[in-house]
Amino acid sequence: MATLMQPESAAIPKTMKAWALFGPNDLRAVEKPVPTPGPGEVLVKVNAIAICGTDLEIIAHGLPAMIEGELPFNGSFVPGHEYVATVASLGEGVDEFAVGDRVTVEVHAGCGRCERCRHGMYTSCLNYSKRAKGHRANGFTTDGAFAEYTVNHINTLVKVPAFMSDEEATLVVTSGTAMYALDVLGGLIAGETIVVTGPGPIGLMGAACAKALGATVILTGTRDNRLALGQQLGADHVVNVRNEDPNEAIKRLTQGEGVDLVLECSGAPNAVNEGMLMLKRGGKLCLAAFPKEQVTIDLAYMVRNNIYMYGIRGEGRGAVKRGLALMAQRKFDATPMVSAVFPLAELPEALRTARERIGDAIKVVVKP
Numbered sequence: 001m002a003t004l005m006q007p008e009s010a011a012i013p014k015t016m017k018a019w020a021l022f023g024p025n026d027l028r029a030v031e032k033p034v035p036t037p038g039p040g041e042v043l044v045k046v047n048a049i050a051i052c053g054t055d056l057e058i059i060a061h062g063l064p065a066m067i068e069g070e071l072p073f074n075g076s077f078v079p080g081h082e083y084v085a086t087v088a089s090l091g092e093g094v095d096e097f098a099v100g101d102r103v104t105v106e107v108h109a110g111c112g113r114c115e116r117c118r119h120g121m122y123t124s125c126l127n128y129s130k131r132a133k134g135h136r137a138n139g140f141t142t143d144g145a146f147a148e149y150t151v152n153h154i155n156t157l158v159k160v161p162a163f164m165s166d167e168e169a170t171l172v173v174t175s176g177t178a179m180y181a182l183d184v185l186g187g188l189i190a191g192e193t194i195v196v197t198g199p200g201p202i203g204l205m206g207a208a209c210a211k212a213l214g215a216t217v218i219l220t221g222t223r224d225n226r227l228a229l230g231q232q233l234g235a236d237h238v239v240n241v242r243n244e245d246p247n248e249a250i251k252r253l254t255q256g257e258g259v260d261l262v263l264e265c266s267g268a269p270n271a272v273n274e275g276m277l278m279l280k281r282g283g284k285l286c287l288a289a290f291p292k293e294q295v296t297i298d299l300a301y302m303v304r305n306n307i308y309m310y311g312i313r314g315e316g317r318g319a320v321k322r323g324l325a326l327m328a329q330r331k332f333d334a335t336p337m338v339s340a341v342f343p344l345a346e347l348p349e350a351l352r353t354a355r356e357r358i359g360d361a362i363k364v365v366v367k368p
């Protein structure tokens, strides 16, 4: 009966334009059936989607997380996970959202039934990629949004305020990753001092969110223009590690004390060792990035100095909703992070712009 009462559903076409992955770096424009939302799910019409470093990894090498089956190079899988969309139709039992709601998304629905999902750690779901168990991670293990339409579980949706542009709202999921890391480091960090290493999208968001939560923020990196943007987003101090030893710079900025927290977003091989040196004894370090090779860590220093180390995976514990809340309160303006906008038909060019960082691209957005 509910479907009969939705005149909008008549406007939903049978097929849609999408980009499917046929092999490593073999993304092709295809016509796919518009998916049907199941119980607890909605069909959304994609407004805008940001390209993430993880998309580039998936398209070139496959998924970073464990998967079952033949994903992602099966000629059907659609990548893309950082998007803003409009609810187009409702699956069975959905009354939390209405057709026409503008929403941004979390990547992971999780399975909702394993121990980790029940703890809110749905990015570390123990049934990762098992569709039969109800798991979804759009753009990772289920179809994402380099397409006109996609299906989302309602647990992954957050309503976007009318005054926020589609482009800005594509960045909310990145703020969610930064917020999850700050969560793990202790949540409310008013009055504490934090170093954020690596001014990529997550590092920039980490600096912005930590500042919004009342921390004194030091951002380190190698590119002056990125560091300047970090300052615009809220960093109190920036250090270009090409010009100054980061450890000495942190000592100088903290009167020799060191900092309470380090949020590592660079993935540099020596980042953990350097981060530990920046911390006060008893400090905490969270890894939001990782090096490609195994690295040697000075564990003796870590133990002797009672340093705590954490790692995060994605954006758990409702962090995306809280990231959006900070952005909706205008605690910082993330829009300068959007470097370029392309139509969906030009996705390969958009991906190249992101991969080669043409024009120092930070976030490249694509619009169907």
Ligand SMILES: [Zn+2]
Residues within 6 Å of the ligand: 052, 053, 054, 055, 081, 082
């Ligand atoms: Zn991402």
Ligand SMILES: [Zn+2]
Residues within 6 Å of the ligand: 110, 111, 112, 113, 114, 115, 116, 117, 118, 122, 124, 125, 126, 127, 128
């Ligand atoms: Zn689970």
